[in-house]
Amino acid sequence: MTDSSAPISVFVASTPLQLISCAEARHAYGCRQEDTLLVIARPDNRETERQMAMLVNTLGWRGGEISYLTKRTFYVRLAALARRLSGCRIERLFIGNKASWIHEVFYRSFDNSQVIFVDDGLATVKYYHAIHREGMPSRISVSKRRLLRTLGIRTHRAIPQDIVFFTFFPLPSTDQIKIRHHDFPVFRQCFRTTVRDSRLEPLVGFLGQPFGGKDRLQRLALQIQHIVSSYPGRRIVYFMHRKESRDELQKALAEFPVDVRQAGRPIEVEVALSGHRYLAFFSFASTALFTLKTMFPDIRVVQIDDPALAVKLAYYDEMLELFRAAGIESVRLNEA
Template identity: 25%
Template sequence: MKMYNLHIVRSPLQLINILEAIETLSLENNILVIIDRKSMSNNRQIQEVLHAIDYKWEMLFHIEKKSKTSFLDYVKLIKKIKAYHFKHIFTGDIDSISNVIIANLKHEKIFLVDDGTSTLKRHEALLQDSKLRFKDRMKLLRFNMFGLKAHKEYKLNFFTFFDISPKADETIVKNAFTHLKKQFNLSQSKSDKVYILGQPIYNKEIPEDIFIEHLEKILKHYQGKEIIYVKHRYENIPKAVAAVLQERAEIYTNKYPIELDFLIKQEYPRYITGFFSTALYTLKQMFNESEVTLFHIDGKHFFKTERAEVVENYYAFFNNNGFNIIK
């Protein structure tokens, strides 16, 4: 019987990690499912990664974002691939749609790939599955009308760039970006530019003036150096923030995820900084000689106490992994 591997992707970083998993585990007969998110820049970067890292997929399906529900597209997808037997299913999200897809397929192992620090929360059981609203439960029941299951229990394994220890009989496979670095022949010529990794947290998580205050600390710390502010793909920079940056930094919109962007440009960044972006961790994994520095934002500045606690856990994680954190 021919065995396949299924890969469900919703972000450019997920796609990079899945391509690395294919090489690390020597996977064959790979089927890719791309599910669009609301962000056009997110969906565009997925396509850019597909073009930059050429790979011949056995099959490729694309669930595009529509103004109305994509429900029937999911039904069609599941019915098309339901007859196949999957050795592995890789996904970057554990949500209702992923669960529906997984519940209806014959498979041997499920792997979660990284798309931020949610991997840590999932592994440590800090991310509890919230009860679905009645409206959402009704949406899932629609799949039953087409003879499909809405949910099934399964064991989760991890393909991750984080250093985590297995619990019980789960499988942890380390993602060291080995094949990605080989493919793009990692440059050893270090750039003296300072790269600030942007995060769309102003007005959403903390007040804009607090963000500017902490941004000023970074700019002052690296005064005299050429500074590049890497805009996050979800970021719409407000006028006040842009005004501060334009005086002392260049605002850069990257075509690819920042990890891939440096490799394609053949640039080895000497200085990388920011607040608590996961990319600070991944870039240190890829460019281990880079000086990666975090600037601390006190929990009292966050609108929500719960979010402040999560961010403090992020900082604790970075601290435990030897990162320099400036308060």
């Protein structure tokens, strides 16, 4: 940033989807690259860090300022960033995770003209309802507040009066939340989303999730069995969630013709760059069902309606409505 007196836009992201959403928001709101600060806020593991590093390069963040708040040096770097921002005029603050105390520090501590929440997966739907039900209570504990004060950070700022969600989910605006929709124009410009190599074997994809508790692997096997029956003889690629265990999955799915894979990059990027033609993608409730259908409308995208898992997921009925609104099929899991 060349002019310290000029207003800046600050983007806070901890996951690949949040980072993709920030890139879309930067474009939609017309933020000048030289007047932006991207904060990579404590990614949860090395796989997440690798995926985000790739997206930083591909989505064109290198022209602006970037601050990495890693786990090992998090508090030291946060204190330095707070000093850096104390003299800045923040025009817009883009937040990736409403429920994270780390992200909350930014919109409660630093003066800004507008706070905009970008997508954080299906948690976005949860946040949307929670704000209507309970407002925006602080998740920063008393002990964390004391620690932040020693770093020179005071979480004194009131919550924003005008709450804006920048989202690809078909959520409606209300008297409490203003919605601005997008359909990933930046992503579609950066990655090819239509070209496929017809010489490669067509595949069927499954999107993993670390969800379901003690019944997860049993339900997962039933879901994979359904896909095998629907696409006999086809190669099925199981794309692991970054929090899943390969050994655990391979043991649970040993009887099925499934290739368990850690893509090493977000699934949307993997599909765009692999060249493979995917006949369909399946999952119980992965956010990528929405993103893949939006970015690759020619691919069949199917949600497996699993009653045993549905009872464990808040707002499940509304999620089914969102799936239908996005053009995603839903098939009932038949255990017979």
